[in-house]
Amino acid sequence: MNTAKYPFAVLSASLFTVMLITPISSISNLIWLNSLNMSIGIFTSLEVLLFDFQRLGILLYGIIIIAFGIAFSIASFLSNYINFSIKYLYALAGACAIGIAMYLIVELLFESELLGGYRTIFGKILHWLAGFFGGYFYYFLISKNYNYTFIIRYLGVLYAYIILGFVLNWIFTPETAAADFGFILKELSDNAQNALLRDFTSFFVATFIFALLGVFTLNPAWFFSAGIIYLGAAIFNLIAIFIHGTEYNHIYIGEILLGLWPISLALIILIKKN
Amino acid sequence: MKLFLLSFLLLFSMHSFAYKYETVLDNLDDAWSFVFLNEDTILFTEMPGKLKIVSLTNKSIINVGNLPEVEYSGQGGLSEVILDPDFDSNNKIYISYSAKKDNKKITLYLSSAELKNNELVNRKVIFEANAYRRSPAHMGAKIAFLNDGTLLLTSGDGYDHREKAQRLDNHFGKIIRINRDGSIPQDNPFISDPNALSDIYSYGHRNMQGLVVTSSGLIFEHEHGPKGGDELNIIKPSLNYGWPAITYGIDYSGAVISPFTEKEGMEQPLFYWIPSIAPSDMIFYEKDLYPELKNNFLITALVSKDVKQINKNDLKIQKSLFSDLNSRLRNIQDSPKGYIYILTDGSNNKLIKVIPK
Numbered sequence: 001m002n003t004a005k006y007p008f009a010v011l012s013a014s015l016f017t018v019m020l021i022t023p024i025s026s027i028s029n030l031i032w033l034n035s036l037n038m039s040i041g042i043f044t045s046l047e048v049l050l051f052d053f054q055r056l057g058i059l060l061y062g063i064i065i066i067a068f069g070i071a072f073s074i075a076s077f078l079s080n081y082i083n084f085s086i087k088y089l090y091a092l093a094g095a096c097a098i099g100i101a102m103y104l105i106v107e108l109l110f111e112s113e114l115l116g117g118y119r120t121i122f123g124k125i126l127h128w129l130a131g132f133f134g135g136y137f138y139y140f141l142i143s144k145n146y147n148y149t150f151i152i153r154y155l156g157v158l159y160a161y162i163i164l165g166f167v168l169n170w171i172f173t174p175e176t177a178a179a180d181f182g183f184i185l186k187e188l189s190d191n192a193q194n195a196l197l198r199d200f201t202s203f204f205v206a207t208f209i210f211a212l213l214g215v216f217t218l219n220p221a222w223f224f225s226a227g228i229i230y231l232g233a234a235i236f237n238l239i240a241i242f243i244h245g246t247e248y249n250h251i252y253i254g255e256i257l258l259g260l261w262p263i264s265l266a267l268i269i270l271i272k273k274n
Numbered sequence: 275m276k277l278f279l280l281s282f283l284l285l286f287s288m289h290s291f292a293y294k295y296e297t298v299l300d301n302l303d304d305a306w307s308f309v310f311l312n313e314d315t316i317l318f319t320e321m322p323g324k325l326k327i328v329s330l331t332n333k334s335i336i337n338v339g340n341l342p343e344v345e346y347s348g349q350g351g352l353s354e355v356i357l358d359p360d361f362d363s364n365n366k367i368y369i370s371y372s373a374k375k376d377n378k379k380i381t382l383y384l385s386s387a388e389l390k391n392n393e394l395v396n397r398k399v400i401f402e403a404n405a406y407r408r409s410p411a412h413m414g415a416k417i418a419f420l421n422d423g424t425l426l427l428t429s430g431d432g433y434d435h436r437e438k439a440q441r442l443d444n445h446f447g448k449i450i451r452i453n454r455d456g457s458i459p460q461d462n463p464f465i466s467d468p469n470a471l472s473d474i475y476s477y478g479h480r481n482m483q484g485l486v487v488t489s490s491g492l493i494f495e496h497e498h499g500p501k502g503g504d505e506l507n508i509i510k511p512s513l514n515y516g517w518p519a520i521t522y523g524i525d526y527s528g529a530v531i532s533p534f535t536e537k538e539g540m541e542q543p544l545f546y547w548i549p550s551i552a553p554s555d556m557i558f559y560e561k562d563l564y565p566e567l568k569n570n571f572l573i574t575a576l577v578s579k580d581v582k583q584i585n586k587n588d589l590k591i592q593k594s595l596f597s598d599l600n601s602r603l604r605n606i607q608d609s610p611k612g613y614i615y616i617l618t619d620g621s622n623n624k625l626i627k628v629i630p631k
Contacts, residue, residue, distance in 0.1 A: 025529055032437055036519050038534055048530045055528030111348075111409035112433050114527050119434060 005150065009141035010072060012154050014064040015161070017094070017134030018057045021064075024126045025117030026052040047172045054165045056115075063101055064134070071097035072138055087139040094135020095128045102127060148272055149218055152265050156215035156223070159261050163208045170201040203229070211262060220266035227266065231259030292631075293596060298330050298615070299625040305617055306604060307354045307555075308625065309367075313610050317389070318617075318625075319369065321351030327392065339393040344371045345380050350410030356417045358386075358454065365389050366454075368400075370415040370427060379406035382413050382429050382445070386454065400456030403445040404471060407432040412481040412498075416555075421491045424459050425452050426475065428482035428495065436518045436531075439478050442470035447517060449482065449495065449509060451475035463512030478515035478540065484556030484573060488586075494544075496553040496573060499523040500531055504550045505543035506573075506589070516540035522548055544589045552576035554619065555605045558586070561612030563630050567595075574603035576619055581606065599626065 026049045034040045075093035079086050102124070105114050117123045169177035174197055178185040181200070185193055207226040214222035234255035240246045308318035314331050317338075323346055325338040344352045350372030358366035365388045372380050384401035387394035412430035419425060431439045431447035439447025442464060450473045451462055464470035484496035484506075493509035503523025507515055520534045522543075536542060547553075556573045572595070573582040580597035596603070602619035609615060614628040 022529075029530070029532075033519060033532060033534075036440060038519055038532070038537060044533050047533050052529045055524070059527055109409075112411055114525075116525070116529065 005142060005146050007069075008151055008154050009138050010068050011065060011158075012141055013094070013134045013138035014061055014068050015154075015157065016137045017064055017068070017098070017130050018061050019053065020130035020133060021060060021098075021115075021117075021127055022053045022057045023049055024123055024130070025056065025115050028117045028120075028123060047168075050164070050168050051172065054161070054168055057161075058165075063105070064098070067097035067101040068094065068134065068138065072135070075135075087136060087143075090139040091132045091135040094138065095132040098127050098131030098134070099124075148268065152218065152269060153215050155265055156211055156262070159226075159258075159265075160208055160211040160215065163204060163211060163258075166204040167201075167208050170197070170204055174201075214262065214265065218269060220269040223262035223266035223269070227259045227261070227263030229259070230255050231263070234259060294629040295596075295599065296627045296629060297624050298627050299328060299333070300622070302617075302623045302625065304351070304621050305623050305625070306352070308605060308607060308615070308617060309355055309357055310607065310609050311357075316615075316625075317355055317357075317367070319352045319355050321353070322346045323352045323371075325352065325355065325369070325394070336392050338389065340387075340397060341394060342369075342371060342383070342385060342397065342399075343373060345373050345410055348410035350380060350413055353413065353415035354417045356419070359419055359423065367394075368417055368425065368454075370417055372410050372413050372415070375402075375406060379408060380410050381406045382415055382427075384417065384425075384427050384452075384456075386456075398456075400454070401427060401450065401452055401473070403429045403450075404443075405429055405432055405435070405438075405445040407435060409434060414479075414482045416483055416485040418485040418487050418493075420451070420487055420493070421489075423454065425454060426450065426485060426487070426493065427452070428479070428485055428497075430481040431479065431517065433481075436480070439480070439517050440514070440519060442467065442474055442477060445471065445474070447477060447479045448474050449476045449479065449485075451511075475511055476509050476513050476515060478513075478517050478519070480517045483554050486556050486558045486571070488558050489560065494556065494558070494571065496556055498552055499546070499550055500525050501528075502548040502550055504547040504553055506545040506553075506571075506584070507541065507543050514540050515543075522546045523550065545584065545592075549577075551578040551582065552602075553582070554603060557606050557608055559608060559614070561608055563612035564614065564628075566631075567614075572606055572614070574606045574616065576602040576604070579603065581616070596628065 030040055030045055030048055071093040072090060075089045079089055102118055113119045118127055175185045178196060183196060207229055210222045210226040234252040237252040237255060241248050302320060304321040306319050306321050308316045310316055314329055316328050319325055323341055323344040325341055327336040327338060352371045354370045356368050358364055366386060367389050368384060368386050370382060370384050373383055374380050382403040382405060383399055385397055385399050387397035411433040414428035414430035416428040417425060427450045429445045429448050429450055435446045438444050451459060452473050453459055458472045462472055464474050465472045480497045482495050482497040486494045495509050496506045498504055499521060500523040503521050518531050520537050520540050521532050522535055525531050552575055554574045554576050556571055558571055559567045567583060569586050571584040571586060575582060579600055579602055581595040581603060583593040583595050585591045603616055604619035605617035607615050616626045618624045
């Protein structure tokens with residue numbers, strides 16, 4: 001576990017930094033839209049923040065993992081030779097990692113700023129600060145001893161993060177979400193639209209909540225609940241294909257993965273407890 | 275028997291809709307736009323900064339001299355070329371291109387010149403966009419003449435500068451209207467506004483690469499959206515087309531550009547595409563060689579690799595043409611006699627003639 005904590009600390013610190021960075025672009029965008037007298041309310045703001053966190057965040061997450069992995073490795077090496085507070089060394093490494101990653105993104109994209117929030121000096125400083133806190137959080141994580149629950153919690157959060165995308169689509173853009181499942185929402189009757197929206201939204205919101213409850217409580221029942229729902233979807237998908245004659249699809253593969261993931265976490269908890 | 279006859283008729287009708295193609299030029303160096311000097315001769319631009327005259331019969335190529343220095347990188351370079359409406363008497367052409375201002379930032383230029391003895395003579399800059407940027411992206415650069423003889427030029431939002439499309443003190447995300455000598459028409463919509471640049475005709479655009487003025491004077495434009503949200507618009511003076519405050523697309527990074535798709539005071543597109551097709555050029559076909567295409571907009575597309583046919587009367591109907599070329603399509607023109615020519619996109623691109631059915 002002592003060895004395993006380092007990569008999981010990088011993954012966790014990266015996710016933490018993503019949570020700090022994505023609102024910078026979202027909020028700067030909302031401020032600008034508000035300056036044009038667009039109707040920015042709580043619902044709209046939440047929509048932008050959550051969508052950016054989920055969609056932009058996943059892209060940034062991959063980039064920051066690589067950047068932090070390199071930066072913290074260098075900081076760890078340098079800590080053997082530099083007489084400097086190690087926690088601030090990691091913090092500075094985090095800030096540098098973000099700065100260099102953002103610079104490289106610009107250079108690779110014909111000098112275009114992919115992140116709206118990074119276009120101003122103030123925005124750049126906020127991003128570097130986010131990296132600074134990400135590095136500090138990394139030090140916080142590696143300075144403690146953990147047992148297996150740290151990994152369980154991280155994998156549970158990551159699972160919930162993925163499900164969040166479905167949740168957001170069904171709550172804020174139901175027409176698009178329905179289209180992804182082959183429904184043309186406008187062509188359904190009112191009752192059918194209602195049934196579709198309430199059942200599908202509930203399906204994804206429930207599994208999202210189950211995953212989070214599993215993370216917080218480490219009660220395997222919550223992870224089992226989420227997993228059973230998706231495995232059930234996979235089973236009934238295959239029944240629909242092979243018994244009821246619907247067109248073959250590959251969605252069951254994703255459903256099996258989304259089912260096995262939390263079930264695996266639940267089984268690990270049970271085994272470790274026993 | 276009936277089934278056989280029906281099948282035969284279906285097969286016959288399918289073949290009768292098939293077009294044939296003739297590659298008239300290939301190995302072009304990132305050619306971007308072309309125009310017909312006559313039925314046999316075209317003038318085309320290549321993004322690295324070359325302007326060439328080509329005979330379609332004997333394939334002879336002449337490099338036109340005295341061209342401006344352009345900034346060929348990213349989406350920038352020598353872009354559009356069009357002929358003056360009185361070209362037969364004055365030999366005047368107009369070219370749009372991106373270049374560095376004082377070796378620093380890049381912007382869009384529009385120059386006029388006379389094409390004489392395979393050289394540009396009396397070349398002068400008639401417009402320089404107040405849209406300076408580091409990255410040569412989203413230049414727009416399409417030119418068209420209005421029926422009153424004034425020029426329209428599209429100036430894109432520069433990608434990083436998209437918010438400036440909503441302000442009237444710059445040329446990002448604007449359609450510009452000027453006279454042929456670069457002066458400002460006195461009936462421009464913002465001529466009396468001290469806070470606006472007086473050459474602005476419309477604003478709130480993104481990267482406009484299609485611009486057509488019909489014989490009745492209507493102006494149609496299409497522009498690239500971000501990830502989703504390409505638009506076809508009818509352009510009227512002084513109107514705000516909404517970008518980026520309203521859009522049907524999201525950012526390439528996945529981020530939300532705007533959660534809004536409409537707002538009072540901002541124009542809705544006639545048509546929008548989700549997912550994006552990346553529309554790159556447009557003509558309004560009014561000739562007779564392809565009767566099935568008459569009075570239709572024909573829009574080349576980079577991503578969907580086809581030409582969208584949109585009926586002028588019902589703008590929601592669209593058909594996909596020439597998808598069997600299986601190429602990103604950059605430009606489309608019709609010759610004086612009415613033949614359709616299509617330019618593919620990228621380095622080593624081709625000019626293809628569509629043989630009528």
